[in-house]
Amino acid sequence: MAEKIKINNNIFIYPMPVTLLGANVKGKANFMALGWVSRVNGNPPMLGVGVSKSHYTPEGIMENGSFSVNFPYSEMVEKTDYCGLVSGEKVDKSGxxxxxxxELETAPMIKECTLNLECKLAETLEFPTNYFFVGEIIAAYSEERYLTQGRPDIKKMEPLLLTMPDNSYWTLGDYAGEAWKTGKSLMAKKGTEEG
Structure with a gap:
C-alpha cells in the first residue's frame, strides 16, 4: 500500500452538491451558487449553509429569517455558474x-430546479470569513418526474457536483451499492452485530 503524504489542510469535501441559495434581499429574489451545504439534524429536518460574509445574500437571510436551497440539474450549469460570478448587489438575478x-412567502425558489428546500432560519453562527446559517426545512418541493416511489431519485435529478480547489463541475457517476446493506456480508464473515 502506498505511503500517505501530508497535503494542504485547506481542503474541501469531495464532491460538494451544487445548489442555488435563494433569499429575498430588499424585496427582490436573489440567488447565489453554493456548494457548502449539509444536513445537520434529523428531526426536525435541518440543514446548514456556509456563506461568505462578502456576499450579498446573507443580508436577505437575516432580514427575512428564511432562505431556500435549490438543486439545479446538469443542463442548468451556465445559469448556475453565472449566479456565482455576479453579485445581486450589482445585477438583478430575479428574472x-x-x-x-x-409557506414562508419570503424564501424564493426556482421552478426549473429538480428539488427545492424552503427553510426557516433557526440559528446563525459567525466565523472569521463566513456565516453558517442553520435552517429548518419547512417544506420540500419537486416534480413527479424526479421521484421514484415518492422520493427524490438522484439519477432522474441529474445533479451538479463541485470540486474545489480545481473549481470544476461534475455529474453523477455510477451506482456503487446500497447504504446500510452492502457491508452486511462482511458483518457475517466477522461475526459482528449491528450497532
Missing part, C-alpha cells in the same frame, strides 16, 4: 429563473 414562493 433569470421562474420564481415561486411556498
Amino acid at each position: 433569470l429563473f421562474e420564481v415561486f414562493y411556498g
Whole structure:
C-alpha cells in the first residue's frame, strides 16, 4: 500500500452538491451558487449553509429569517455558474429563473430546479470569513418526474457536483451499492452485530 503524504489542510469535501441559495434581499429574489451545504439534524429536518460574509445574500437571510436551497440539474450549469460570478448587489438575478414562493412567502425558489428546500432560519453562527446559517426545512418541493416511489431519485435529478480547489463541475457517476446493506456480508464473515 502506498505511503500517505501530508497535503494542504485547506481542503474541501469531495464532491460538494451544487445548489442555488435563494433569499429575498430588499424585496427582490436573489440567488447565489453554493456548494457548502449539509444536513445537520434529523428531526426536525435541518440543514446548514456556509456563506461568505462578502456576499450579498446573507443580508436577505437575516432580514427575512428564511432562505431556500435549490438543486439545479446538469443542463442548468451556465445559469448556475453565472449566479456565482455576479453579485445581486450589482445585477438583478430575479428574472433569470421562474420564481415561486411556498409557506414562508419570503424564501424564493426556482421552478426549473429538480428539488427545492424552503427553510426557516433557526440559528446563525459567525466565523472569521463566513456565516453558517442553520435552517429548518419547512417544506420540500419537486416534480413527479424526479421521484421514484415518492422520493427524490438522484439519477432522474441529474445533479451538479463541485470540486474545489480545481473549481470544476461534475455529474453523477455510477451506482456503487446500497447504504446500510452492502457491508452486511462482511458483518457475517466477522461475526459482528449491528450497532
